[in-house]
Amino acid sequence: MxxxxxxxxxxxxxxxxxxxxxxxxxxxxxxxxxxxxxxxxxxxxxxxxxxxxxxxxxxxxxxxxxxxxxxxxxxxxxIGLLFQDDVLFPHLSVGGNLAFALPASIRGRRARRDRIATALVQAGLAGFADRDPATLSGGQRARVALMRTLLAEPxxxxxxxxxxxxxxxxxxxxxxxxxxxxxxxxxxxxxxxxxxxxxxxxxxxxxxxxxxxxxxxxxxxxxxxxxxx
CATH class of the missing domain: 3.40.50.300 (P-loop containing nucleotide triphosphate hydrolases)
Known part of the structure; x- marks a missing residue:
């Protein structure tokens, strides 16, 4: 089932x-x-x-x-888990936060970069890969947290x-x-x-x-x- x-x-x-x-x-x-x-x-x-x-x-x-x-x-x-707090890594960029979740099966810098770029477009955050999480609004942080969870392919x-x-x-x-x-x-x-x-x-x-x-x-x-x- x-x-x-x-x-x-x-x-x-x-x-x-x-x-x-x-x-x-x-x-x-x-x-x-x-x-x-x-x-x-x-x-x-x-x-x-x-x-x-x-x-x-x-x-x-x-x-x-x-x-x-x-x-x-x-x-x-x-199993993906999205918390009350978005728990983004403050020492990583938005792109770095998303890259952290990518499965090992996605190899090569270009493939990983393309996957991150696609996720940001889906979240309405195109061009945000190099942004510091501290500069994001609450809604933007929540969207990044969700896409990071989904990128792990739960x-x-x-x-x-x-x-x-x-x-x-x-x-x-x-x-x-x-x-x-x-x-x-x-x-x-x-x-x-x-x-x-x-x-x-x-x-x-x-x-x-x-x-x-x-x-x-x-x-x-x-x-x-x-x-x-």
Missing amino acids: TGLVLDNLLVTSGDTTWVALHTTVARGEVLTIMGPSGTGKSTLLAAIIGTLAPAFRMTGKVLLDGVDVTDRPTRARR RALLLDEPFSRLDADLRAQIRSFVLTRARDEGLPVILVTHDAEDARAAAGRILSPLGKELPKKPQGVEGNATLAR
């Missing part, structure tokens, strides 16, 4: 169950995992990429395109609240760019968020970390300050 499969994935610590999911995210699908802080969203992502802390116990399997990757090291899983993409620190107008623009690019790449995507607008914009299924299906317009979430970030 193609896509990302969470096969009876259960994550616990002590008497607390943080994650209980049995679902498939198809290629080109965006699954939203929604809930306030401290409810297992980041724990789920750690389970998928293989970075769970020793305090947690995990059972079940993670499969990508029919291959069991549960016991593979993080790097070997080829087989799935995890989004860890990557829009939460952007202002409202920029948030909508970057969210649309990220989700459109991910769908165009045909990636199975899991978006973790506490924000109802992010969930609605993803236009897909919405689940809690415990597998409960949530409505497309959660009651009492919009404008609710009690939901922690």
Whole structure:
């Protein structure tokens, strides 16, 4: 089966169950995992990429395109992760940041340069290869971070609240760019968020970390300050 499969994935610590999911995210699908802080969203992502802390116990399997990757090291899983912070390398140019992610299979200076140039055009940042990341706007940095993630040729993409620190107008623009690019790449995507607008914009299924299906317009979430970030 193609896509990302969470096969009876259960994550616990002590008497607390943080994650209980049995679902498939198809290629080109965006699954939203929604809930306030401290409810297992980041724990789920750690389970998928293989970075769970020793305090947690995990059972079940993670499969990508029919291959069991549960016991593979993080790097070997080829799962992209986009964080809340863009985490660009300050000592590298924009082009250097993108080059860092290129697979070893892309050999030769010209081939690598062409791949970077294409990525910048796709991000609306043509000619930015030599720019210092510190000179970029928040939206430009977010686009560079996404293209760097995609250049690594992941087989799935995890989004860890990557829009939460952007202002409202920029948030909508970057969210649309990220989700459109991910769908165009045909990636199975899991978006973790506490924000109802992010969930609605993803236009897909919405689940809690415990597998409960949530409505497309959660009651009492919009404008609710009690939901922690």
